[in-house]
Amino acid sequence: MPDKPKIGFYWCASCGGCEESVVDLAEDIIMVADAVDIVFWPVAMDFKRSDVEAMDDGSILATMVNGAIRTSEQEEMARLIRRKSKIVIAYGSCAHMGGIPSLANEFPRQQIMDFMYEGSPSVVNPDKTRPMLSVKHNSMNVTLPEIRNLVRTLDQVIDVDYYIPGCPPTPKLLKDAVLVLLSGKLPPKGTVLSPDEALCEQCKHKDTKPVDVSFKQFYRPHMVIIDNTKCLLSQGVICMGPATRAGCEALCIQGNMPCSGCFGPTSRVKDQGAKMLSSLCSNISAKDEEGIDAVLDGIPDPVGTFYRYGLASSLLRKKIPEDV
């Protein structure tokens, strides 16, 4: 039997949803499993790091890595995977842009550790025990990975060839990506494997999207009953569609919820949050500071709203400590 192309899946700082999306291929998973050899997929099969270390460099055709990079172990694994794989694909919002985990870049590591090991109401830790990087136990040196100071995207740690966006990516995108890999007709390095246009283009409300909205108030989804026949922005509900890349077929809007931006920006935008802030604010009706601020009160958490999936890949990347 001729060798089938080898594929790997790996996870870092992620919730498991991306792994789930692989299983969501449903019957197509059989097509994938037939066409390729899955040589590494710790979440589903028993593979160890030593198995990967034993492989020849560059012997895996492609590895899809999901999750952001927060620990020293994830960095080591990412580098190992990079050595062993011809193609590395950042799979899902966290590997692509930092994802929800990168909202932690709003807090210094110390504050997070203090909360998680002492402050949190559900923690009982009278001895103030903290994880150690290494400790002697029965004459053995036991070590733990270090939690780094920053949550990073995959491409802030290793070279990445392609990106599959989404929280999580849709099975269709994964299937298309596998077909592209198998066809050998690879797009230019750095390509995000999803249509390079705004989500609004795929949205059923495209035609009711007003050209000149004039916001008098913003509503969060729980504050209004959303009319499922009209563009959400026209109803004052913040929908990230205009600043978000297409490819999901407007899943959230089909569920009558606004887009929260998980596919990231199109190639023409550097900073998704700043772009969305720009377009929303331009269309506020008030002209004086007080009136403007009253409308903007409807956005209590701009960082969490505009950078929900991409603080790590934004221009500023993190909160700057001690400036204020």
Added chain:
Amino acid sequence: MPDSEIKNNYEPKIVAFFCNWCTYTAADLAGVSRLKYAPNVRVIRIMCSGRVDPQFILQAFASGADGVLIGGCHPGDCHYSEGNYKMLRRFRLLKRMLKSLGIAEKRLRLEWISASEGEKVKSVINEMVEQLKVLGPLAIPQSLDKINEELKEIPEEEIREEEPAHA
């Protein structure tokens, strides 16, 4: 806080976006009138304050600016009628967002300065430089470089002694 020594000897860098029709002309006037203002600004001429994409502002900070100044036409005077209102709205939210990302409010400033107000260009710039000197350097690229030192690969065989994590 940054080292007090760096702080005392440091010259803030300000990136200024000036509207062609008003503030840029005013800055020109200040020059022709030989008004002296602090040499800390790098002026970028734009056609209207409404052209200032918030991405430009973030890019300036991310590239090492200590402050960003935007100059536009007075309300009602914008050559494209609404550009300065658009800027004002973005500015209000951007200021709040930058604050929650740890950037002091005084680092971002929006001023309406008409073509005849050369004196105002001078006083605004001088005042901003003084305020930024009190705040000290923002130095985003440098602090990021420092954090990224943790990415250096440690040889695996290096045995670590007992050490607390994340001290």
